[in-house]
Amino acid sequence: MIEQIPFEGKNEGETLLVFTRRHWYTLFGMFASAVFASFVPVILIAVFAQFILAHENGALIFLFFWMIYLMSIWYVLAYKLTMHSLDTWIVTNERILDIVQIGFFNRKVSELHLESIQDISVNTKGVVESYLNFGNIEIQTGATAQRFMFDKVPNPIDIKDTIMDAAKLKEQNVKRDL
Amino acid sequence: MELILPYLNISFAVFLLGYWAAIGILLYHLKRFGIGTHTRRIYYLVLVGSIILTCITILIFIKL
Numbered sequence: 001m002i003e004q005i006p007f008e009g010k011n012e013g014e015t016l017l018v019f020t021r022r023h024w025y026t027l028f029g030m031f032a033s034a035v036f037a038s039f040v041p042v043i044l045i046a047v048f049a050q051f052i053l054a055h056e057n058g059a060l061i062f063l064f065f066w067m068i069y070l071m072s073i074w075y076v077l078a079y080k081l082t083m084h085s086l087d088t089w090i091v092t093n094e095r096i097l098d099i100v101q102i103g104f105f106n107r108k109v110s111e112l113h114l115e116s117i118q119d120i121s122v123n124t125k126g127v128v129e130s131y132l133n134f135g136n137i138e139i140q141t142g143a144t145a146q147r148f149m150f151d152k153v154p155n156p157i158d159i160k161d162t163i164m165d166a167a168k169l170k171e172q173n174v175k176r177d178l
Numbered sequence: 179m180e181l182i183l184p185y186l187n188i189s190f191a192v193f194l195l196g197y198w199a200a201i202g203i204l205l206y207h208l209k210r211f212g213i214g215t216h217t218r219r220i221y222y223l224v225l226v227g228s229i230i231l232t233c234i235t236i237l238i239f240i241k242l
Binding site: 005006019060063064067068070071074075079081082085088090099101104107 | 232
């Protein structure tokens with residue numbers, strides 16, 4: 001049983017079964033690029049040292065523009081982190097929620113009731129995804145051709161099993177109520 | 179330097195205003211739509227990181 005985190009629109013008596021985001025590895029490339037980009041100006045110092053130091057405040061001016069550059073990189077990093085942490089997938093004992101933040105003030109919340117699940121497939125592609133145990137989960141619904149997609153989530157097999165168990169339980173409850 | 183300093187002052191002020199407006203929008207999204215403790219941690223990380231970077235930049239600018 002996971003911690004019962006409150007979320008917008010949670011019904012009374014609804015139990016949280018899975019709460020997940022994309023795997024941390026999806027941020028790795030961006031972090032590595034940001035660290036590399038932060039130190040690119042060091043190359044400029046090495047190449048243009050004599051011009052920079054020729055001016056009495058040369059070093060300070062250089063440092064000032066480097067800080068402006070670092071602030072910009074920090075902003076890009078913060079933006080990506082924000083989008084990463086706002087894209088979430090929630091599985092409860094009643095439904096599945098796919099919450100995607102597309103950009104600023106642009107948010108998409110899709111809901112799928114467990115009764116509509118027809119089949120689920122897990123797709124783990126490549127060495128990194130297999131080694132770090134993350135991948136995509138595709139949920140096919142009965143009524144439409146629309147698919148629900150959990151994008152690069154950790155432990156996809158466990159999540160798939162949890163959804164299948166919850167769907168079975170829901171189906172049994174519906175039959176019993178009839 | 180004396181020649182470009184007034185322009186630099188205004189440009190830096192405009193940059194800071196724009197920067198904090200953009201950071202404010204990010205923080206708003208994290209606060210408004212964030213679920214769980216993870217987003218709260220990201221919120222404080224972004225806030226503290228931005229304050230530190232801004233303070234260092236302002237200190238360097240004052241010394242120019």
